[in-house]
Amino acid sequence: MTDFAATRALFHLPPGVIYLDGNSLGPLPRAAEARAAAVIREQWGERLIRGWNDCEWMALPTRVGDRIARLVGAPAGSVITGDTLSIKLFQALAAAIALRPDRRVVLSDSGNFPSDLYIAQSLLDSLGQGHELRVVAPEAVADAIDDSVAVTMLTEVDYRTGRLHDMRALTASAHAAGAIALWDLAHSAGALPVDLAGADADFAVGCTYKYLNGGPGAPAFLYLAPRHAETARPILSGWLGHRAPFAFERDYAPAPGVERMRVGTPPVIALSVLDAALDVWDGVDMADVRAASIGLSQRFIAEVETRCPQLTLTSPRDPHARGSQVSVAHPQAYAVMQALIARGVIGDVRAPDLLRFGFTPLYLCEEEVVRAVAILADVLATGSWDRPEHHARAAVT
């Protein structure tokens, strides 16, 4: 049984804050702070360039990848870390398309994160071979998979509503139609059990700054199914994806397995911080996390529906049909959220009208959820959100 009081003690949480935004940016694991200082002072500071060998910096992308693999149901040696999610998505999609050279359609849905759709469209345009990005409603994905589809490119958990796709069923449908299945796990990794191998996914990508608590801009990850490991073509063929980077050969030859999806120099400090952040997961059972997260989000919904008649639930009511976040609509969502944040309850908003809250049992308990909704109810009932300072828009939301 996971000891959530013990995991909570591993985080620095600012006093007076109830943090319901770990689905966007996880809080600081104490070990990450110590590791950052040690890597900067002792490794970079003292070892200088010798750190590449003495501190095994070059192995970080795979070593950290293996730790993430355990959390997303992937075998060791199938996950690489580095770059950003947008870059890893580009690489995975390009490699997936190349595995189906006779097909021209990439299928996605309108709930996908815009960056994924932008990246896909720009990649398809650059190929100049008449590829089409077909975007359907999330509920229409299953029926839209046919033998024109080269790749299904889906984000398992919708960033706005938390709606959860059935990864196993949709991957099976994609394969039955001869397509490749690519999954974005940005809102899944560390939020709920993911079984990439069991679902038979071909590619997956994800970020580590949300539920994996790797810090702002933390490196992304990419999963390559072992069956494609020797055939997938890395499109951003950087030198560190070469089979022998320090041979400095004129021509590119891919490294074995997922290592070919490396691009350039690993972000050593960021990967070290992420490595330390992942210590939190030692001894954590993802099934326990899921059960606790459902408990928190169900309690949140029940409290909101009892105390906040001004809000409308926009997430699936069935906890098994959503990830670890809940959104509710209010016409003045932005100002309401600013008023809430001013009272110490941090969530976020997504335009035009969604208040979004993430549930992270590693450091959040039910009493805080109840208290957060009491404050939200007060903000709504008193109209304290309707002050000029709460309407002033920040650049990043």
Ligand SMILES: Cc1ncc(COP(=O)(O)O)c(C=O)c1O
């Ligand atoms: C589903 C999804 N895909 C892609 C991204 C973009 O990731 P990044 O900005 O790290 O490249 C995000 C979040 O920003 C996301 O939620």
Ligand SMILES: Nc1c(O)cccc1C(=O)C[C@H](N)C(=O)O
């Ligand atoms: N990646 C982000 C950033 O650099 C700044 C602010 C927010 C983010 C996010 O992660 C957005 C996020 N993917 C979302 O679910 O909306």
